[in-house]
Amino acid sequence: MSVKDYIRERFFPHMWCPGCGHGVVLNAMIRAIESLGMSKNEIVMVSGIGCSARISGYVDFHSMHTIHGRALAFATGIKMSRPELNVIVPMGDGDALAIGGNHFLHAARRNIEMTAIVMNNRIYGMTGGQFSPLSGYAAAASTAPYGNIDHGFDIAKLSEAAGATFVARTTTYHVHELSRLIRDAILHEGFSVLEVLTQCPTYFGRYNRAGDAPEMMETYKNRTVAVGSEKKNQDPDLIERGVFVKKELPEYCREYEKVIEKNQQKQT
Amino acid sequence: MQGKVKFIQGNEVCVEAALYAGLAFFAGYPITPSTEIAEAMSARLPQIGGRFLQMEDEIASICAIIGASLTGRKAMTATSGPGFSLMQEALGYAVMTEIPCVIVDVQRGGPSTGLPTHVGQGDVNQARYGTHGDHAIVALTASNHQDMFAITVEAFNIAETFRTPVILLFDEVTGHMREKVVIPEKGEIALVERLRTSVESGVDYHPYLPREDGRLPMSDFGGVHRYNVTGLYHDMWGFPSDDPKIVYGLIRHLMDKIQNYAGNMTFFRQDHIEDAHTVLVSYGAAARSARHLVENRRKRGERLGLLELQTLWPFPGDVVRKVCKNADYIVVVELNAGQVIREVKLAVDRPERVYLANRIDGQLISPTDIQNILRLLHGKGV
Numbered sequence: 001m002s003v004k005d006y007i008r009e010r011f012f013p014h015m016w017c018p019g020c021g022h023g024v025v026l027n028a029m030i031r032a033i034e035s036l037g038m039s040k041n042e043i044v045m046v047s048g049i050g051c052s053a054r055i056s057g058y059v060d061f062h063s064m065h066t067i068h069g070r071a072l073a074f075a076t077g078i079k080m081s082r083p084e085l086n087v088i089v090p091m092g093d094g095d096a097l098a099i100g101g102n103h104f105l106h107a108a109r110r111n112i113e114m115t116a117i118v119m120n121n122r123i124y125g126m127t128g129g130q131f132s133p134l135s136g137y138a139a140a141a142s143t144a145p146y147g148n149i150d151h152g153f154d155i156a157k158l159s160e161a162a163g164a165t166f167v168a169r170t171t172t173y174h175v176h177e178l179s180r181l182i183r184d185a186i187l188h189e190g191f192s193v194l195e196v197l198t199q200c201p202t203y204f205g206r207y208n209r210a211g212d213a214p215e216m217m218e219t220y221k222n223r224t225v226a227v228g229s230e231k232k233n234q235d236p237d238l239i240e241r242g243v244f245v246k247k248e249l250p251e252y253c254r255e256y257e258k259v260i261e262k263n264q265q266k267q268t
Numbered sequence: 269m270q271g272k273v274k275f276i277q278g279n280e281v282c283v284e285a286a287l288y289a290g291l292a293f294f295a296g297y298p299i300t301p302s303t304e305i306a307e308a309m310s311a312r313l314p315q316i317g318g319r320f321l322q323m324e325d326e327i328a329s330i331c332a333i334i335g336a337s338l339t340g341r342k343a344m345t346a347t348s349g350p351g352f353s354l355m356q357e358a359l360g361y362a363v364m365t366e367i368p369c370v371i372v373d374v375q376r377g378g379p380s381t382g383l384p385t386h387v388g389q390g391d392v393n394q395a396r397y398g399t400h401g402d403h404a405i406v407a408l409t410a411s412n413h414q415d416m417f418a419i420t421v422e423a424f425n426i427a428e429t430f431r432t433p434v435i436l437l438f439d440e441v442t443g444h445m446r447e448k449v450v451i452p453e454k455g456e457i458a459l460v461e462r463l464r465t466s467v468e469s470g471v472d473y474h475p476y477l478p479r480e481d482g483r484l485p486m487s488d489f490g491g492v493h494r495y496n497v498t499g500l501y502h503d504m505w506g507f508p509s510d511d512p513k514i515v516y517g518l519i520r521h522l523m524d525k526i527q528n529y530a531g532n533m534t535f536f537r538q539d540h541i542e543d544a545h546t547v548l549v550s551y552g553a554a555a556r557s558a559r560h561l562v563e564n565r566r567k568r569g570e571r572l573g574l575l576e577l578q579t580l581w582p583f584p585g586d587v588v589r590k591v592c593k594n595a596d597y598i599v600v601v602e603l604n605a606g607q608v609i610r611e612v613k614l615a616v617d618r619p620e621r622v623y624l625a626n627r628i629d630g631q632l633i634s635p636t637d638i639q640n641i642l643r644l645l646h647g648k649g650v
Binding site for chain 1: 293295314315316317319321323324325327328329331332333334335336337338339340341343357358361489490491492494495496497498499500507508
């Protein structure tokens with residue numbers, strides 16, 4: 001199948017701004033799914049609210065566009081009810097880690113098999129550029145006109161501490177790596193988190209004089225390094241890309257299946 | 269009625285009834301006085317191959333049951349006032365996306381943390397108006413275990429028939445009280461199973477295209493039809509739309525599908541109404557005291573009647589108007605500062621006949637409390 005076969009053409013043109021990184025994520029995700037040879041019928045995409053959440057409407061999977069921050073909670077109900085489905089949850093940084101932070105922690109802790117893709121553009125785009133928990137100290141935003149005094153999260157460390165059994169990070173510049181990591185995240189049997197640094201030239205770029213989309217992607221190229229790279233020692237501000245955590249732990253749905261197996265009463 | 273006799277808590281009755289109705293998925297978060305429902309579900313559901321989830325909060329709980337219900341399982345959550353407040357946004361999502369589910373609110377004294385271990389009926393308006401935007405909602409209640417069983421089964425039937433969330437407004441007294449209940453035999457109470465589409469795999473299925481009777485056949489999410497579900501206004505495919513015609517059509521459909529069939533979901537009991545000169549209108553735990561008083565005073569020749577409401581929303585105004593037509597005094601007995609009384613006043617002719625008998629101190633109103641109020645009304649002095 002070609003990429004076109006995975007999208008809902010009647011939903012296009014999409015609503016993302018010119019230069020937005022989210023389309024790159026959509027493309028890489030479809031390529032990953034295509035390479036896995038998965039049927040469209042076995043994939044459920046559950047999203048919350050925000051620019052990133054709109055991705056679920058553009059794909060020809062079972063798609064559920066829910067409420068702000070709660071996508072993982074809806075997804076948990078779906079996955080527990082039908083564990084055979086592949087559940088992908090695309091979220092923005094605010095959706096996943098501000099309003100949805102608690103659900104994020106607990107989904108990771110349960111190690112329920114699903115793929116959380118955090119599209120981190122460090123800003124609330126849909127509402128016009130307010131700072132998010134990932135904007136970082138001193139960033140400019142429409143609600144931080146004097147510079148942000150909130151400190152940011154490290155999504156990878158947070159996910160690992162919460163119990164996610166697959167944690168990775170990449171950027172929209174590294175498209176092949178992005179596609180490969182989405183693939184690995186989907187294949188992982190447990191809760192997987194993939195953080196994707198994705199540019200918002202319209203708000204984050206403009207407020208922070210980070211340049212247009214190509215310039216922001218250049219920065220991803222120049223300011224990130226592969227996990228374990230020597231360069232990180234010399235320049236600690238570099239952001240690491242790659243897989244941080246990959247381990248096997250009991251998966252939630254399978255554990256519950258065991259509970260059922262052990263306690264199910266024989267029908268009389 | 270044939271069946272197994274049990275002597276159990278109301279919360280356990282709710283569990284028995286939900287399982288009888290075909291519940292296959294429960295998600296919840298501990299909160300007094302509803303916790304026994306989650307506890308019993310955690311033991312019972314795996315035994316029948318169902319799923320129990322203890323989520324991180326009430327928001328996650330309602331979201332999980334909505335997700336599970338969409339995939340084809342009958343689903344329920346249970347909570348109390350504070351948790352019910354947290355659920356309001358997702359409740360609106362279930363209304364908008366037309367996903368059947370049952371939400372039990374075992375009411376306690378509010379506002380805020382209020383009186384966790386004491387009774388209250390302060391969530392009647394929250395059930396109706398708690399979520400934002402215009403919408404119709406179904407909320408049912410009961411005052412004794414046998415009715416609680418029947419009304420819980422009915423909640424699932426209504427949820428499935430009308431693709432809507434249904435709220436069960438129980439309270440601390442009925443939830444924790446132990447009383448006899450006869451669990452009906454299988455088949456004794458009719459069950460409504462989900463209406464599933466006959467559209468075959470590979471054929472364009474319209475998840476939001478109502479049939480002529482207003483019902484929308486469902487397709488288990490994750491099954492053979494791929495479709496979009498959104499809390500945005502949406503067209504018949506479930507795709508977002510702000511076309512005024514589509515917006516108007518959907519909001520009308522969401523309200524009409526409940527309001528036009530309000531008669532099908534109106535449940536109540538009436539005692540000694542025919543010649544009643546004073547009618548008590550009550551529901552839930554408060555109705556137990558009201559009934560006791562009516563039975564007692566009838567023996568002494570007082571022309572007292574009782575209308576016990578089991579459907580609170582859509583409010584059965586027609587029933588109230590008819591039953592109260594000839595009464596000189598209409599006394600609403602409830603455990604709040606006056607929530608149902610407002611609806612009663614709107615429903616009846618000559619609303620100046622309507623009085624409130626209530627308690628808002630965490631205590632169940634007693635027959636004596638009501639009697640004292642009646643004596644004052646009747647000019648007899650306490």
